Amino acid sequence: MKLDRILPFARILLEKAVRPGDITIDGTMGNGFDTAFLAGLTGVNGHVYSFDIQKEALHTTAAKLEAENLQERCTLIHDGHEHLSKYIKNEHSGKVTGAIFNLGYLPGGNKSIITQADTTISAIEQLFELLAPEGIIILVIYHGHPGGSEERDALMDYVENFPQQKAHILKYGFINQSNNPPFIVAMEKR
Numbered sequence: 796m797k798l799d800r801i802l803p804f805a806r807i808l809l810e811k812a813v814r815p816g817d818i819t820i821d822g823t824m825g826n827g828f829d830t831a832f833l834a835g836l837t838g839v840n841g842h843v844y845s846f847d848i849q850k851e852a853l854h855t856t857a858a859k860l861e862a863e864n865l866q867e868r869c870t871l872i873h874d875g876h877e878h879l880s881k882y883i884k885n886e887h888s889g890k891v892t893g894a895i896f897n898l899g900y901l902p903g904g905n906k907s908i909i910t911q912a913d914t915t916i917s918a919i920e921q922l923f924e925l926l927a928p929e930g931i932i933i934l935v936i937y938h939g940h941p942g943g944s945e946e947r948d949a950l951m952d953y954v955e956n957f958p959q960q961k962a963h964i965l966k967y968g969f970i971n972q973s974n975n976p977p978f979i980v981a982m983e984k985r
Contacts, residue, residue, distance in 0.1 A: 812931040813893040821845040822876035822896035827856030834865040846876040877914035880921040899937030912949035932982040939975030
């Protein structure tokens, strides 16, 4: 297949935006894959702030980072991404170059604990103020679970009405796959 699948495409976008020494955010830590990926992009002089409301995610991610010797580059935060502005250091304001959110539920975890549109929109609004020009926010929207379509619809309404003069917004996804395939919304600050 020549077309990039969803998660590889998200990483391609992050690779274009993030450089060594940059500040990044993983809004949904999950099993730590994106946190570790971002830590690799930011390098030893950069930093990743990673959020999750489930202790299981923090334990899994901490173990992954330790195994890859990346723990010094990351701050793991046991809180919802809607509170991100209270954790990001003032000196990092306007310097965040990349962020990713994998919306839905923790893979392998409790499927009744899901992300919500209102908290995600709050996080996006806070994060947008912290972004550097040309910084990118990536939303990977999984919507095939109970509550997923409501979150999808609210987020799409939000981004479709986001001021054009503030951001370029892209939607990327496969349209002929069964079982509610995930898709990406990428927001690049102007």
